[in-house]
Amino acid sequence: MQIKVAIVEDNAGLCEELQHVLASAADLVCVCVCCNAEDALHAIPKISPDVIIMDIRLPDASGIECTSRLKRLLPEAQILMFTIQDDTEKIVKALEAGASGYLLKDTAPAEIIAAVRDVHNHGAPMSRDVARKLVATFHHPARDTGEPLTLRESEILGLLGEGLLYKEIGDRLTIKLDTVRTHVKNIYRKLHVRSRTQALMNKPRGAQGGPPAPLRQNREW
């Protein structure tokens, strides 16, 4: 069974080139070509392709918005961004909109074909620079707010981030509730905050299942 691919790309030259590349792979078939978002939203849902190759910069609307709508209409379709824009914001928004892959336009034909197959097979192909920028969004900007937390304190801050009660933290670490309280008080003093939520804000994105907020020890290591 061939992989049905749709292309959304306003640049005519690039569009033809893409079709050519796809045609060179026996297991890929281009079933639809749209040069703007409106056409794409009308035509693509009727065709239900397996993979959609999407440009970000489109004449009538953003490829991001188009991606979001198409993904809602066709949750099973895998969307592969194909663009010249490699700024972090675009990458993140594209993924949030439902894209699963992100290729830059300098990608070699063979890699494009591989990416289409990969994304169809529930992979997440992306260009090298894109991967690095994506990873960088997780890196915290190295906040240097005051004193460092000790190992124990970092540990407890992590558990605070999970929404546990002091009592539950005590049970988890096999220490008394009062000890937990002592550590928490020290944490708050060091971070210059006065509540659990503020302590967590001082940190990570998401706080979702709060990542630990590990700081350095103040001995040599």
Place this chain on the structure above:
Amino acid sequence: MQIKVAIVEDNAGLCEELQHVLASAADLVCVCVCCNAEDALHAIPKISPDVIIMDIRLPDASGIECTSRLKRLLPEAQILMFTIQDDTEKIVKALEAGASGYLLKDTAPAEIIAAVRDVHNHGAPMSRDVARKLVATFHHPARDTGEPLTLRESEILGLLGEGLLYKEIGDRLTIKLDTVRTHVKNIYRKLHVRSRTQALMNKPRGAQGGPPAPLRQNREW
């Protein structure tokens, strides 16, 4: 100039295997091998390797915590996670801790070598499944089945996320403290949580003090 690599891995067999793999590449040199986090934190800063290959499951402490501390001591070092654990939470936490690559232990030797070179060259090598899970963290939730929050409730949830007291929220919205309490209670009931922190964990990521959570109203409008 060779790329100096340190290994933090408790499994002796795997450790040797890794050293062997590294030795097979002329441009890589293994300069340090540690089998626990404490040794790593003592030894590695003195050596300043270019790349650190880090296991997540270590005997004395989490490789996540170790990664975080090493990254602070050696911001220039590129840390490559090498582990059997591929759950989303571990991946995200490792990256937040400062890792730049994430390989699973079924990775072929040639790919390991390529990954070390890549990460040293400021890339972000990761296994296929890891990339997909990472991308999936951006895909909007598929949120909880719970009842939708009203506009007011979303608004208050946002302020809760800023760490404000009920009193402060009341002042901000010009409503009584008791009214804030009522909304909060309804929020907790709808989200099936029993504390501020737990409620925030169910919020969209990245919403630090951002705009009110864009949830839907339940009427048509």
Place this chain on the structure above:
DNA sequence: TCGCGTCTCACCCGTTTTGGTGAAGCAAAG
């Protein structure tokens, strides 16, 4: 050996949060 820092625990206090119940005003929908 001494000092320092960490981790542990205890007790004091007041504030904040959470849970439950009830109810009034209001606007939109049926």
Place this chain on the structure above:
DNA sequence: CTTTGCTTCACCAAAACGGGTGAGACGCGA
């Protein structure tokens, strides 16, 4: 008009949290 849902507010009570102080045990480094 009646029902439904949102917003507003009140009262009672318990649990959890935040701040301060003090202190013993341990390990590590000077």
